Amino acid sequence: MATLVSLPSAYLTPRLTIDKLFFGPLLPISTGTKHNWDLNKSGKSRFCTIKSRLTTRTKESPSTNPDTLLKEPHKYFDQVIITVRSGDGGHGAVLTMPSQQRATKWQGKHENKEKSKKKLSYKRDFDGSLILPVGGHGGDVVIYADEGKDTLLELHKKSRHNAKRGGNVAAMGVLTSQLRDGLAAPTLRIPVPVGTVVKRKRGKLLADLAQPGDEVLVARGGQGGISLIEMPEYRRKKLMSLTTNVMRDESDKVLVLGQPGEEVSLELILRVVADVGLIGLPNAGKSTLLAAITLAKPDIADYPFTTLMPNLGRLDGDPDLGPGQYSSEATLADLPGLIEGAHLGKGLGRNFLRHLRRTRLLVHVVDASADDPLNDYITVREELRMYNPNYLERPYVVVLNKIDLPKARDKLPHLTEEILKIGSDIVHSELGMSSRDEVQSLPTEGGEATTLSPAISVEDKMDKGIEDYPRPAAVVGVSVLKGIRVNDMLKEIRAALRKCRDSNDALELSARSRE
Numbered sequence: 001m002a003t004l005v006s007l008p009s010a011y012l013t014p015r016l017t018i019d020k021l022f023f024g025p026l027l028p029i030s031t032g033t034k035h036n037w038d039l040n041k042s043g044k045s046r047f048c049t050i051k052s053r054l055t056t057r058t059k060e061s062p063s064t065n066p067d068t069l070l071k072e073p074h075k076y077f078d079q080v081i082i083t084v085r086s087g088d089g090g091h092g093a094v095l096t097m098p099s100q101q102r103a104t105k106w107q108g109k110h111e112n113k114e115k116s117k118k119k120l121s122y123k124r125d126f127d128g129s130l131i132l133p134v135g136g137h138g139g140d141v142v143i144y145a146d147e148g149k150d151t152l153l154e155l156h157k158k159s160r161h162n163a164k165r166g167g168n169v170a171a172m173g174v175l176t177s178q179l180r181d182g183l184a185a186p187t188l189r190i191p192v193p194v195g196t197v198v199k200r201k202r203g204k205l206l207a208d209l210a211q212p213g214d215e216v217l218v219a220r221g222g223q224g225g226i227s228l229i230e231m232p233e234y235r236r237k238k239l240m241s242l243t244t245n246v247m248r249d250e251s252d253k254v255l256v257l258g259q260p261g262e263e264v265s266l267e268l269i270l271r272v273v274a275d276v277g278l279i280g281l282p283n284a285g286k287s288t289l290l291a292a293i294t295l296a297k298p299d300i301a302d303y304p305f306t307t308l309m310p311n312l313g314r315l316d317g318d319p320d321l322g323p324g325q326y327s328s329e330a331t332l333a334d335l336p337g338l339i340e341g342a343h344l345g346k347g348l349g350r351n352f353l354r355h356l357r358r359t360r361l362l363v364h365v366v367d368a369s370a371d372d373p374l375n376d377y378i379t380v381r382e383e384l385r386m387y388n389p390n391y392l393e394r395p396y397v398v399v400l401n402k403i404d405l406p407k408a409r410d411k412l413p414h415l416t417e418e419i420l421k422i423g424s425d426i427v428h429s430e431l432g433m434s435s436r437d438e439v440q441s442l443p444t445e446g447g448e449a450t451t452l453s454p455a456i457s458v459e460d461k462m463d464k465g466i467e468d469y470p471r472p473a474a475v476v477g478v479s480v481l482k483g484i485r486v487n488d489m490l491k492e493i494r495a496a497l498r499k500c501r502d503s504n505d506a507l508e509l510s511a512r513s514r515e
């Protein structure tokens, strides 16, 4: 079968790969073949090569393929682009007054019968004017934070969401007292995990759904059309004293149509909301720790990168605090393991590091039974520094895990000493960071925010070594698997959390007193 192609053609360019453009007459080509033409030297002809690919592309977007989502959830769980469309408004109707119809339908004796019928009662406004029915409002689209959702994976499977259109005014053309407004379409509510940031695709930030129940209206449904009354000219004047919705000419019919809904493309980015972030090399025991102190049930196995997505767990309040215990409740996020070069995309990459952004405290888990735990500790600190030095300013507790193993137990005193040597006595607020800086954080390349304190620039912070940043709030040896010294570890974590809260409260107080 031959296909005619005229070049250049805007219509064909997406489907043809054109190596050299040819401006000439219509030429026959067949599908899926490569053609070379060397036309005569009349001055207009030129050599050209056309590779035609008229067959439709079958390559699927990876994000829509459920297998890909299952195999590589870590690449998709925290970011998605969706398109939403609010519903169109329902249509109004062009109506006639019933008397007109009656006049044509009923004649003679029937007319007298009609006149004797009870007078119809229409809906009227306070000033006595007729209220005509309107088309139903199109469905709005709302995105809301749902505690039951952990990831954005589901939205990869269904990336288009359309709200319903409003109902039309169900009229047979005659105004009757039974006429009702068209039904308003329900709001389409799309649940997302708490901590999801909603942005227009390549556009402005719409909302940060940081609390359960937070919601944002992303597309407003179209307004319903109004109804109009059609009247012969000679009767219009009388009717216009009853209602303004009298149709004057054909162009008025536009008002009857419901407004179209709006379509928007949105980018959703999940930033895990947790008070404490668990970090460390793969296999250090982060997931085991989370399972030991919360009700979370993360996957635990003796191979690296068991954790592919952040797991969240809730730490109860401190029982020693009595009734005030709930003040020390906290959410913990177990993040996938980091390896050297993670900030450059190695291992599971840098994507997870952005989930530390909303944490207040870091718990750095080190496998004390490893060959060189001190080096492992430094590797992770370095990765944080390279990714975002502000993370090194955050208070942290070091957990030396697996002390049930003799290899780890023997190293413990020396290792603790060495770790405490690395770092300065400077406290994080002296480095120019405060909770207020967090609020004013600026987006950088890759969508990650960096806190730029007026005192020290990020470049300067990058130039500093990990020894210039604060020491850990505590170093504690434990075995989370065997339950050895887990309570001591919890005490240190809670104490550090309390300190964060106290310093935040103090900062807020001083900020308020300055205002």
Ligand SMILES: Nc1nc2c(ncn2[C@@H]2O[C@H](COP(=O)(O)OP(=O)(O)OP(=O)(O)O)[C@@H](O)[C@H]2O)c(=O)[nH]1
Pocket: 280, 281, 282, 283, 284, 285, 286, 287, 288, 289, 299, 300, 301, 302, 303, 304, 305, 306, 307, 308, 335, 336, 337, 338, 401, 402, 403, 404, 405, 478, 479, 480, 481, 482
């Ligand atoms: N002996 C001993 N083994 C432990 C301890 N804690 C964890 N493990 C083991 O270490 C292995 C890794 O534990 P995980 O909790 O999966 O480690 P992870 O840091 O979450 O690993 P990734 O998911 O790869 O980041 C598992 O086989 C655990 O049983 C401990 O205190 N003692």
